[in-house]
Amino acid sequence: RFLTSKEQFHNYLRAGDQAEEVDEKQEELEKKQKVKEEVKEKEEVKEEVSNCHNRPPTKRVRSEDLSQDGENEEDAEAEAKEPVERKRARGQNKSRPCMKPNHYEQSRLCPSVTQGCADKCYFGPQCRFLHDVGEYMAAKPADLGLSCVLFETFGKCPYGVTCRFAQAHLRDGYQNVVNADVAKQWEGKLLVRNNLSKELQHQLRKRKFSFKKADEYLRGLAKSRGDGGKRGKALGCSTEEQEASNCTTPQEGLGDGPECLVLAEEGEDPKPEAVRSPGPTAGEDTSSIKTVGPVTDEDVIKLRSCEKRKLEIQGKLYLAPLTTCGNLPFRRICKRFGADVTCGEMAVCTNLLQGQSSEWALLKRHHTEDIFGVQLEGAFPDTMTKCAELLNQTIEVDFVDINVGCPIDLVYKKGGGCALMTRSNKFEQIVRGMNSVLDVPLTVKIRTGVQEKTNVAHKIIPKIREWGASMVTLHGRSREQRYTRSADWDYIAQCARIASPMPLFGNGDILSYEDANRAMQTGVAGVMIARQVPTGALIKPWLFTEIKEQRHWDISSSERFDILKDFTNYGLEHWGSDTQGVEKTRKFLLEWLSFLCRYIPVGLLEHLPQKINERPPYYMGRDYLETLMASQNVDDWIKISEMLLGPVPANFSFLPKHKANSYR
Numbered sequence: 001r002f003l004t005s006k007e008q009f010h011n012y013l014r015a016g017d018q019a020e021e022v023d024e025k026q027e028e029l030e031k032k033q034k035v036k037e038e039v040k041e042k043e044e045v046k047e048e049v050s051n052c053h054n055r056p057p058t059k060r061v062r063s064e065d066l067s068q069d070g071e072n073e074e075d076a077e078a079e080a081k082e083p084v085e086r087k088r089a090r091g092q093n094k095s096r097p098c099m100k101p102n103h104y105e106q107s108r109l110c111p112s113v114t115q116g117c118a119d120k121c122y123f124g125p126q127c128r129f130l131h132d133v134g135e136y137m138a139a140k141p142a143d144l145g146l147s148c149v150l151f152e153t154f155g156k157c158p159y160g161v162t163c164r165f166a167q168a169h170l171r172d173g174y175q176n177v178v179n180a181d182v183a184k185q186w187e188g189k190l191l192v193r194n195n196l197s198k199e200l201q202h203q204l205r206k207r208k209f210s211f212k213k214a215d216e217y218l219r220g221l222a223k224s225r226g227d228g229g230k231r232g233k234a235l236g237c238s239t240e241e242q243e244a245s246n247c248t249t250p251q252e253g254l255g256d257g258p259e260c261l262v263l264a265e266e267g268e269d270p271k272p273e274a275v276r277s278p279g280p281t282a283g284e285d286t287s288s289i290k291t292v293g294p295v296t297d298e299d300v301i302k303l304r305s306c307e308k309r310k311l312e313i314q315g316k317l318y319l320a321p322l323t324t325c326g327n328l329p330f331r332r333i334c335k336r337f338g339a340d341v342t343c344g345e346m347a348v349c350t351n352l353l354q355g356q357s358s359e360w361a362l363l364k365r366h367h368t369e370d371i372f373g374v375q376l377e378g379a380f381p382d383t384m385t386k387c388a389e390l391l392n393q394t395i396e397v398d399f400v401d402i403n404v405g406c407p408i409d410l411v412y413k414k415g416g417g418c419a420l421m422t423r424s425n426k427f428e429q430i431v432r433g434m435n436s437v438l439d440v441p442l443t444v445k446i447r448t449g450v451q452e453k454t455n456v457a458h459k460i461i462p463k464i465r466e467w468g469a470s471m472v473t474l475h476g477r478s479r480e481q482r483y484t485r486s487a488d489w490d491y492i493a494q495c496a497r498i499a500s501p502m503p504l505f506g507n508g509d510i511l512s513y514e515d516a517n518r519a520m521q522t523g524v525a526g527v528m529i530a531r532q533v534p535t536g537a538l539i540k541p542w543l544f545t546e547i548k549e550q551r552h553w554d555i556s557s558s559e560r561f562d563i564l565k566d567f568t569n570y571g572l573e574h575w576g577s578d579t580q581g582v583e584k585t586r587k588f589l590l591e592w593l594s595f596l597c598r599y600i601p602v603g604l605l606e607h608l609p610q611k612i613n614e615r616p617p618y619y620m621g622r623d624y625l626e627t628l629m630a631s632q633n634v635d636d637w638i639k640i641s642e643m644l645l646g647p648v649p650a651n652f653s654f655l656p657k658h659k660a661n662s663y664r
Contacts, residue, residue, distance in 0.1 A: 002620050003619050004618050008618075009618040009620070009631075012620060013631060016627075017639075104579050104651075106139075108129050108162075109162050110123070110127055110131050113130075113131055114161070136161065141164070145646070146165070146167065148165035148168040148169055149569045149572050149577070150572065151169040152168075153573065154183060155182030155183030155184075156178045157169050157577060159576055159577050159578045161174050162578040164578060165577055189367075192365065192574070193364070193365045193395070194363045194397075195364065196355070200355070200394060201355040204390075205354065205355045209390065211386045211390070212389075213436065213437040214385040214386040214388075214433070217385055217433050217437065218382055218433070221381065221433070308439065308440070309440055309441060311398070313340065313471075313525075313526060314525040316340035316341050316526055317338065317527065317529060318529065319341065319342045319537060319544075320445075320473075320528045321346055322530070323345050323346050325588070325591055325595070326343075326344070327345065328364055328366055328570075330592065331369065332366055332368060333563060334541050337545045338547070339537075339544050340371060341371045343372070343373045344362050344364070344372070344373070344374045345375070346375045346403050347360075347362045347374060347376055348377050349378035349383045349386075352390065353387055353390065362374075363397075365395075372397060372398055373399040373400060374391065374395070374401070376402060377403040377411060379414050379419070381429035381433045385433035385434055385436075388434040388442075392440070399440050399442070399443050399470070401442075401443045402443070403416070403417060404444055405417065405447045405473075407447070407479040419450075421447070421450060421456060424460070424463070431467040431468060432468060435467070441470035442469050442470055443469060443470055443471040443472065444464050445473040445474075445475070446461075446473070446475070447475045447477060447478055448474070448478050448488060448491060450479045451478060451479075451480055452478050452481055454478075455478070457474055457491075458494060458495050458498050461474075461495055461499045461504070465499060465502040469502070470503075471504070472504050473505040473507055474504060475508055475530070476508040476509075477508060486508075487507070489508070489509075489518070489519060492506045492519075492524060493524070496522060496524045496525075504525055505524060507527070507530050510529055510612075511612040512609035512610070513547045515609070515612075517550075536612065538592065539596065539612075542555060542563075554601060555602075557601075557621065557623055558625065561625060561629075561643075564640070564644060565644060567589060571584070571585030582646075583649070583652075586645050590634075590637050594656040596629070597637070598632075599616075599629075600619070604621070616630065634654060634655075
């Protein structure tokens with residue numbers, strides 16, 4: 001009874017829009033009437049005062065001018081919101097418009113003024129930003145709301161006058177108010193970790209960062225090639241054997257003889273020089289060095305494999321990484337609904353080594369993410385090993401994952417992603433090299449293979465275990481399948497038996513607690529709730545709650561809207577509450593809505609559960625908001641974003657990442 005046609009669906013939404021427009025016009029008329037009454041009262045007061053002082057009365061504002069201005073504004077808004085006709089297509093929108101901050105704000109305030117140090121402008125006399133707050137406020141767009149989430153949460157908004165909710169914390173003279181009681185609660189607390197410091201970025205750009213462990217491994221790798229393979233397949237082999245011997249006979253090689261000195265010279269420091277433990281230098285007597293606290297040998301002796309931190313996540317719900325949509329605010333949403341393990345978006349190792357701020361932003365970790373990892377993509381052992389050592393020294397993570405499952409051509413043609421499954425020598429060198437420089441567990445995410453009918457994962461998994469990986473995640477599709485058809489869970493079960501005792505997580509087609517239960521019965525150590533197309537967590541992030549509580553949640557449209565509201569608040573905290581931060585939050589919200597519209601409410605289904613590969617038909621929801629959220633038209637997504645973040649800029653445009661995500 002909820003099914004409908006395409007025409008009826010859009011007519012219903014348009015009728016709702018017209019009804020809302022009528023209500024808005026009625027509210028505007030009432031406001032104008034109040035304004036007229038207030039103007040009349042003020043004029044009467046002014047007339048009395050002017051009569052007392054023998055002054056001429058002030059000029060009255062004509063109601064025709066007010067109504068004409070209102071009509072002009074309405075016409076401008078109507079022109080800006082004219083729907084753009086677009087046919088349904090396939091593939092990616094590779095040439096999407098990139099909306100830069102100057103597209104939204106022609107005149108921006110200098111950051112030095114916002115931070116309260118206008119006398120010390122970073123750009124000097126060549127600064128192109130405004131320094132006059134009054135001039136900026138005159139051209140600034142209207143505020144979007146009465147309350148600022150940053151001010152309410154932390155007691156202070158660092159964006160000051162540039163905040164789009166500034167009226168909540170600005171007083172006379174554009175002074176930024178601080179709630180001392182709330183701000184004191186957050187003093188000394190680090191909410192987001194793994195930030196890129198200016199000093200580290202400078203070292204990476206000038207190539208002054210020291211990769212001691214990685215260089216040692218790569219030198220040994222070059223020697224093994226020069227010896228014609230006599231020293232083994234890779235240096236990692238001899239390193240692993242040395243570690244194994246150390247595990248079995250820990251007392252060997254720890255004496256005071258010259259062998260110990262050799263080990264001390266060869267073992268490289270996994271930490272920066274600033275945090276090294278004090279040690280004797282050449283020509284000094286060890287007894288003359290004063291130390292404070294316990295003295296450890298972690299700076300000179302490499303960790304053995306049995307001493308590495310263990311990754312104990314068997315049976316936990318693992319939220320998979322994904323570019324674009326797997327951002328920090330979305331991970332906070334999933335964490336709130338019960339995700340146990342989270343992972344950052346796929347980061348390209350070469351971009352990290354170059355110190356690109358945009359790539360390092362993918363590694364940021366919120367303090368609520370108790371088990372967190374990062375995923376790296378690369379095609380060569382030198383860059384991947386160096387990147388692993390870099391992250392091992394500079395950020396806090398619980399594990400590092402190698403992406404060997406990315407199917408896109410941009411990555412595959414360069415030898416990364418799924419291509420590593422066909423380049424076994426490079427794959428081995430990457431895994432062994434990264435494992436030799438990391439102090440945290442190393443995991444690998446793979447697919448069944450490259451070609452659709454040729455599975456090779458069962459041959460690669462034993463090798464990955466031998467190379468030193470702590471865990472493998474298997475997506476039950478090949479590269480050619482991408483995200484179409486069903487995941488092969490029978491093959492995942494076969495690979496789980498082969499991988500033992502190494503844990504194997506299964507991934508693919510998890511959209512209900514029943515799907516998760518069937519997956520766990522195959523013998524996997526856990527399930528990864530992925531966010532790819534088609535996806536489980538993006539369509540319904542409350543899936544983690546359903547799995548843990550073993551029930552179907554008939555979530556209402558108002559509850560789903562509250563989730564979107566929380567996402568926008570998290571986004572404003574993460575990206576900022578100024579115009580640039582608001583529009584970046586809007587962009588990622590629209591990307592998420594392009595997947596969220598595929599959810600069909602439980603109360604409307606004829607049979608449970610919803611299948612992940614099914615495109616929902618046109619249907620009428622139980623209320624207007626539920627129907628609006630089911631729309632697969634990009635104009636309706638923009639309307640939802642306006643309900644949360646205010647009206648879009650006049651020159652705003654949005655195209656979803658995938659062309660098929662929006663059609664009429």
